[in-house]
Amino acid sequence: MTIALPREKVRARLSDAASGLLYLSPSIILFGVFLVYPLLRTMYLSFFRTDTQGTPLEFVGIGHYSNLFTSVAFWQSIQATVGFVLLTVPLTILIALGLALLANEKLKGIGIFRTAFSATMGMSVAASSVIWMFIYNPSIGIFNRFLEAIGASGVQWLLDPQYALLSVSLATVWMNIGFTFLILLGGLQNIDRTLYESADIAGTSYWTQLRAITIPMLSPTLFFVGIISLINAFQTFGQIDLLTKGGPTNATNVIVYAIYKDAFINYNVGSASAQAVLLFIAVLLLTWLQFKLVERKVHYQ
Amino acid sequence: GSEEAAPVAATTEDGKTEVVFWHAMSGDLETALNTQVDAFNASQDDYEVKPVFQGTYEEALTKFNAVAGSEDAPAIMQTFEVGTKYMIDSNKITPVQEFIDKENFDTSVWEENILSYYQVDGKQYSMPFNSSTPVLIYNKDAFKEAGLDPEKAPRTYDELKEAAKKLTTDDQTGFTMLNYGWFFEQLVAAQGGLYVDNDNGRSGNPTKAVFDGEEGQNAFNLIKEMYDEETFLNVGQNWDDMHAAFQSGKVAMYLDSSAGIRTVADNADFEIGASYLPVPNEADRQGVVIGGASLWMGDGIAEETKEGAWEFMKYVSSTETQAQWHVDTGYFAINPDAYNEPIVEEMWVTYPQLKVTVDQLSETKPSPATQGALISTFPQSRLSVANAIESLYQGVSAEDALKRAAEETTTTLVQ
Amino acid sequence: MRLRNVGVYVLLVLSAVVMLFPIAYAFSISLMDGKEVLQGHLLPRDPSFENYVGAFERIPMMTYLVNSLIVALLVMVGQVVLSSLAAFAFVFIDFKGKGLIFMLFLATMMVPWEATMVPNFLTIQSLGWLNTVWGLSVPFFALAFGTFLLRQQFKTIPYEMYEASQIAGISRFRFFWNVVMPVSKTPLVTLSVYSFLTTWNMYLWPLLVTNTEQARTVQIGIKQMQSNEVASDWGVVMAAVILIIIPTLLLLFAGQKHLQEGLTQGAIK
């Protein structure tokens, strides 16, 4: 019994592949030029000792890598990175989800609130950091003013290693909420209203609907937001540079900032490249894991 | 690009040679800079200087590194003092000495203390431009309140500690210093201490950091002790945070750059005083190292363009220009005659603090210590020092902290 | 029912206050003079718009705004087009190695930006694109994030719509253009807003690839107003911050209007 005439099938497949690639080609070309090529270059450099200008001088093999693994600072920055990711990602998603749920209510003037909640998306990291620097300022910042007003003693938000990572994370959460909120709101609006109508009639509580309908139906969006937030958190740079410069005592010296310092302040391009490669691999692995473990639980319509 | 063809100078529409000038001056400083550039362009018909802001010194340097030697390279590049060695090593610059020699230019009109930073083996590499030194700034009102003489600022570590103790109250701390390597370097140099061996790297490539000697210890001990006594406030690494602390009355004395004095004086609603950098009681005051930045001339560019750059450099070092520059920004005049200009004198009446900074500089005794260290990995070393100071606040002993910073610096030196 | 709405409003207002506080704070500071800023007041004693005048005087704000606008719009269009083309291929075309290519796309998101900056600068330089809008925009046209976002959304389009169009003999591209794109208005608006804003907020790259004021963008302007060593004029900085977020806030508000309707509802039975 013929399943299909092979010729036809092959042709169909080929044309599918061709048109698939056609649709992808603009992206692939640009990625090739502006991401893959630099990445390969970075990998190449990670095996070399370079001069301060970044010209490779001497092949050192995995020398940079082995140095890193024995370096205290490197482990410190890994610790800071992990801490930062754990502090920012879940918090951002949770708060943004809460706001998205609130803003998804059909009420008068809701558009104003939606804009308010997404406002931080319109602010550059630089601008936001400037504002937060003010807020955290131990002398004139509003936080300490408030603490003093209630009789508590001020906190060195960005200077105390105990608080610094937390403070930077909090500012980051604020900066990222707008965007996360917007994406989640979009996801919420795509859920079929009749599902809620049906649940309303069944008399299920708001929370049950949230758990049993909203969250599962939102899971593709949540999954997306999770991955994106994770990647972004791993690559956070601006607010660290502006708020703490990796200090105090390396408490906020996340890996990307360490890379930056190595490459552009210390002119240690080889080591910076090695760290960049490690970061790349780590994030790739994590994302791959998420796809393997989580996407199965995601419900696509 | 091909090495053979001689680079052609870019020209403006009206036939002037274009001289691109990359700088890192932002805020009020950029305004002041642009004023000078405009004046220069108006003063002659051959050249047109085009100032372009290139971000922070680090950012500008990164970009310079990428284009150095190509036709996109600037004719004039402003670089901070710690990038000096990096620029020299890059081999993509033209030492200004070439032009000094060519014209037999008399450099004696320039302040030697400033020039010396950018001299290696007697060769002038770059043209000092915006230079500043650290001074002690204090709140005269707070002094009065604490029963101190507002006209007599502490000059030694002991006096400083003493005053700080008196000034410290519930919501005011006696003293602070920005956690920035530059201040530490200054405290060391003021005692005549070296930062690295081989005469601060001026008589040969440095091999070892030596700032953890007695002088460095003194400085660290000072910070540590005062911090432990709670007469020292940690303001972190941000200039604005430090200014805010002082201006809001959180701190009564601090070390600041001479360039910042004007703005502080303008925005404070109390009287402020300025004084020399304190030294340990027993130490012999050596003075300060010149900070700030200098102008470098690019290489691989057309000869005409270089000429233009040189003309501009000469122009900005002239007496009148320097006087204006000093008045506008608080940076030093590299031409001491400038201080005799009427506008400067007027200025000093309003801002007597500025004069203090100039005096301090002119009293400085030239030596490898006050000339400043010459190392290519200076920025990294500064990070190590900043880390060390931070660890002081965390209870690490002054000795250990300093040692670690020195070791780290040594490592980068040998690499 | 009404009680619940009151509760929701209370929560909405509270959240909005918290979210907007930093911006309001910045606005308040932008109305103060230098002295007042450093004294740590929450509200200006004597509000004035002096600082806004200052912001315009100090840098060619208009030129920067226009440049930013052009570049942001260009990147927005580029990203939306390229991302949706790619996402469409990932969802509606079956071909071998699709999953792998998608993972590779995602992988591009993990490349640290710092690692690509200098090589990309050299690429742009050799293309002769320094100081041009192309240099500012083209490297960002391909966006894995956008592809991912749209892929997630395209996946929720009822597959029967694709089948129906296949039967009708409608070409893939036409289906993409006439059905997928309009039906995905919500995510497309989201992506557009995202593209616009991230481009608007770029700082380091425009700084690198431009050498003239004529080619520069607003974020550089902000940076130009702050200074190290010398205390920044915070009032002016904040005024500039407020000035450059006004267009973005307006954009967000306009985007909201589009996001208001859930569009795929009632698509099928």
Next chain:
Amino acid sequence: MKTIQLQQLTKSFGETEVIRGIDVTIEAGEFFALVGPSGCGKSTMLRMIAGLESITSGTLRIDGVAANGMKPSERHLSMVFQNYALYPHMTVEKNITFGLHTKGLTKLEQRERCLMAADTLGLTDYLKRKPRELSGGQRQRVALARAIVTEAPICLMDEPLSNLDAKLRAKMRSEIRQLQRKLGLTMIYVTHDQVEAMTMADRIMLLNEGEVQQVGKPLDLYNKPANTFVASFIGSPPMNLAEVTRQEKGWMASDGRMFHPNAMTDVSAATLGVRPEQIKPANEDVTFYAELKNIEVLGTETILAFDVGGNEWLAKWPGQWPLNVGEKVACYVEPKQMSLFDADGQRIEPKHPKLFEALEVFQ
């Protein structure tokens, strides 16, 4: 057991008024069918009762209590949606039991009810599947099961059987009916299937363009249509109509055919209505002769088409008739079975209703 009262209920979507003042009381425990042409507002009315659509004006009372502002859940009802509204991410079982916890049922009870409903609806094999792996009819049955298990006193169903085959549908019809009786549910049932409405309902309401045409027992609608709309909507094929004018001897159609309906009235022009199944093959008396325009032989009956007064009339004869198009057939209609409608389309009651009623039950 709950009554539902609609008092001058209206509904507009923007400009368009889709429900125009409905007044009706649905008795407790009644099986109330809602029929009407597509787009007449059936679903909208149901959704208003359920509290899913706001009420533009008028009052809705449940058990005498004004319910306009009540939440859907406070109305204690269950509903089957026209588009099913299944949760795509839940298994069939979860879909069915979802919400039962609010009724205070334990997991075990929930499962029991679910199994029972699944059994009734032939879904036992599919309990572990997700909706997208089901056929159209299976999905509809899940929606039905979901409403059944709640055992709410009011049940709203929007075309719940439209995707089922005749056999299953017949079975479901009686299951639903039995369930409704057993639990004493107040049932509002939207359907476009007249057989369903006729066989299941205690009363039927016929809507057209948001207006009530007639409310009554199924046979009333069938035998005594209140107007020509009802006459032509109920019955399949619908009632044959023709314009007639009064003559001395009876009523004449435009083609000269004479009819002698059993209704006395003063009007001179009217519409005459005869149901297709009331046109019989003539044995002795012949009402009219007709030339066959078309003939369809179904399994159990034959549909004949011919022309009366410019209208196509259909007749439904039991059995399979071997007739050819063009043949002339003789037809007979009992006078009592003819209806007359006035110029406004309103029914003209026969002068001797008593007599009529007595004759109504015929062979």
Next chain:
Amino acid sequence: MKTIQLQQLTKSFGETEVIRGIDVTIEAGEFFALVGPSGCGKSTMLRMIAGLESITSGTLRIDGVAANGMKPSERHLSMVFQNYALYPHMTVEKNITFGLHTKGLTKLEQRERCLMAADTLGLTDYLKRKPRELSGGQRQRVALARAIVTEAPICLMDEPLSNLDAKLRAKMRSEIRQLQRKLGLTMIYVTHDQVEAMTMADRIMLLNEGEVQQVGKPLDLYNKPANTFVASFIGSPPMNLAEVTRQEKGWMASDGRMFHPNAMTDVSAATLGVRPEQIKPANEDVTFYAELKNIEVLGTETILAFDVGGNEWLAKWPGQWPLNVGEKVACYVEPKQMSLFDADGQRIEPKHPKLFEALEVFQ
């Protein structure tokens, strides 16, 4: 005009085989109805023909050409989806005309066709609306219009009328049929409505659990069901069945009732089948007496339920009968109208087929 050949077509979703080897040829220009219980694989089969579902094994030929690998668009067909698959962002008009450009029609022609279809389907007022502003039935009509306008030689419809009311449905039935004839379409029509299948189709295929039960003319399926499944599926109410054993004088049900079907066979045990409408009120000959268990009086007929051999049997009498539950009624069934099925449920053909056929057409 295209023929469609299915040769041993099968389809599995993972483990479950839902189409199990279908062999049938659909002639060019034929109206071919696909019926079967919910979930039997009707939609799946249609989707395989359309090219939307891959074929697990077997060959599909369109006009003799193997079409397994063809793209849907290369098959030149139109389709009405069970869930409509309308484009939510387009107006009704755009929905209908979208894709017509591929047929090389000008805008004007597109619009003309659209207006014609809309007119036929009563959508003229809704052309500017979006699908979500339409009622269920209106949406279905849009889907229908979309298929009609393409005038593709093959047309596949998946329950296209399920959401329409009887009147509109009757109208649509004849419209579709006329269009199919006029354009000579090869139509494959999935429905769960037997009346639809019976009145419209040239041939019907009855599927059950992915297997063909019978393919034939509508009346063949009705009069000569190939097996008990067909017997009980076709007809509403379905054929009454009872187990009978051969006795000397005839066939006896378990309750002792005797039947005398007109079929000669050697088997000793069989299933007897009688259609409800073939059970008549007895005039002279009485086949059996039955105690009424239930009675439903519909407008045009009365359904009686009683017990035969432990099964509930239904009878359908024309007219409205004033009988009461518990009453005993006398029933008559013509011997020729009884069917017999063997132990496997397969029909036992009467020994004298000639005679039978002659008698088939009865009054």
